[in-house]
Amino acid sequence: MGAFKIVKNGKILDYRRSEVLDLDKIRRDFSKKFEVVDVRQPGRHIIITIGKNGREYIIKLATTEGIGARSETEKIWNDEFNKYSKSLDFRVPNNLGDGNYCGLYYLIIEKFDGPHLSTLRGGNNTVSKLIDKIIDFSELIQNLPLNIPNNDLIEEKNPQKWFVEKTNSWREAIPNNVVEKYNIDTLFGSVKNGAAKLSEKVRHGDFTPWHMIALSNGGIGLIDGEHAHSHGVEGYDIAYLIQRVFAVIDRRDQAEDIFKKLKNRKGDIEKLKTVLKSRAIGGFCDEYLAPVPNYEKAKEFADWVQKL
Structure with missing residues (x-):
C-alpha cells in the first residue's frame, strides 16, 4: 500500500x-x-x-x-x-x-518518567487541563527552524501538493464501495480546494496522547518522532491530535474542547478544517486496516468535521 x-x-x-x-x-x-x-x-x-x-x-x-x-x-x-x-x-x-x-x-x-496521557482516560480530566499546554507545544514545533528530510514514497516537494497527494493515498487505500457510501470524494474535494492556503510548517506527525508523557515538573514529554519532517502544513499536528482523541481514545468531548480552545485563540479555523477533513479520510483508511473495520466511527468524526 x-x-x-x-x-x-x-x-x-x-x-x-x-x-x-x-x-x-x-x-x-x-x-x-x-x-x-x-x-x-x-x-x-x-x-x-x-x-x-x-x-x-x-x-x-x-x-x-x-x-x-x-x-x-x-x-x-x-x-x-x-x-x-x-x-x-x-x-x-x-x-x-x-x-x-x-x-x-x-x-x-x-527515558521520560510519568504517565502517558493516553492512560488518563474515562472520567479523568487531566488531558482537558493540559489542552492549552498541548496546543502551545504544537505551535512551538511548527515554528522551529528544524531540518528534517521527508523520505516518503510520494516525491512531490511542494508541501501543499504533497499534503493533497498523501491524503489521496489514504483515499485510494479505502475500498470503492466505502468511498461511495460515505461520500469520501466530497471530503477530498474540500481538501484539494483548501490546501493551497496552508503554509509550510514543521510537524511531529504522530502528535497523540499515547506519545505524550506528563512530566513531574508539569511539562509534557513527546516521544516517537518517526513521522516528523520539515515540509508539512500548518495545523497538522493539532488536527491529528483532535482526530485521534475523537476516534481512537473515544473522547469526543475532549476533541471538542481542543477545537473550542483553538477557535478562542482566533486562529484560522477554515485552514484547520481543511486539515481535519484530511484526517477524516485518514480515519476511514485506519478503519480499513483494522481487524474489524468500524466505518460508522470514522463517519461520526467526518460528520462532526463537516458541521464545524
Missing part, C-alpha cells in the same frame, strides 16, 4: 509491516553490552529498558528495515528539536547513541 511506503537509498520500504523477534535471544545479546532491565515487543519495535548509573534508558530496536528507516528519522527529529528548543515545559528525548543488530537499526534515547 503506497500510503505506508518510504524510500531509503533508492529502495522502497514498508514501515507498517513488522516482525515478531526472539526476545530471549535479544535479551542475551544486549546483556553482553548493557544492563538490561526489561525486553518487550508492544508493537513494531522491541523496547529494551536498560540501566546505567542509577537511571533507566530506552533502546528502540526496529523489527524491519522499513521501521528502522523511520527510527532514523526519529533520531534526526530528537537532535533537531533539542538543538533549537531549550524549553523545560516541552521536552523531546535526548539521543544517547544508535547502532545495528543483525541488520536492524536501534536507537538509544532518554
Whole structure:
C-alpha cells in the first residue's frame, strides 16, 4: 500500500509491516553490552529498558528495515528539536547513541518518567487541563527552524501538493464501495480546494496522547518522532491530535474542547478544517486496516468535521 511506503537509498520500504523477534535471544545479546532491565515487543519495535548509573534508558530496536528507516528519522527529529528548543515545559528525548543488530537499526534515547496521557482516560480530566499546554507545544514545533528530510514514497516537494497527494493515498487505500457510501470524494474535494492556503510548517506527525508523557515538573514529554519532517502544513499536528482523541481514545468531548480552545485563540479555523477533513479520510483508511473495520466511527468524526 503506497500510503505506508518510504524510500531509503533508492529502495522502497514498508514501515507498517513488522516482525515478531526472539526476545530471549535479544535479551542475551544486549546483556553482553548493557544492563538490561526489561525486553518487550508492544508493537513494531522491541523496547529494551536498560540501566546505567542509577537511571533507566530506552533502546528502540526496529523489527524491519522499513521501521528502522523511520527510527532514523526519529533520531534526526530528537537532535533537531533539542538543538533549537531549550524549553523545560516541552521536552523531546535526548539521543544517547544508535547502532545495528543483525541488520536492524536501534536507537538509544532518554527515558521520560510519568504517565502517558493516553492512560488518563474515562472520567479523568487531566488531558482537558493540559489542552492549552498541548496546543502551545504544537505551535512551538511548527515554528522551529528544524531540518528534517521527508523520505516518503510520494516525491512531490511542494508541501501543499504533497499534503493533497498523501491524503489521496489514504483515499485510494479505502475500498470503492466505502468511498461511495460515505461520500469520501466530497471530503477530498474540500481538501484539494483548501490546501493551497496552508503554509509550510514543521510537524511531529504522530502528535497523540499515547506519545505524550506528563512530566513531574508539569511539562509534557513527546516521544516517537518517526513521522516528523520539515515540509508539512500548518495545523497538522493539532488536527491529528483532535482526530485521534475523537476516534481512537473515544473522547469526543475532549476533541471538542481542543477545537473550542483553538477557535478562542482566533486562529484560522477554515485552514484547520481543511486539515481535519484530511484526517477524516485518514480515519476511514485506519478503519480499513483494522481487524474489524468500524466505518460508522470514522463517519461520526467526518460528520462532526463537516458541521464545524
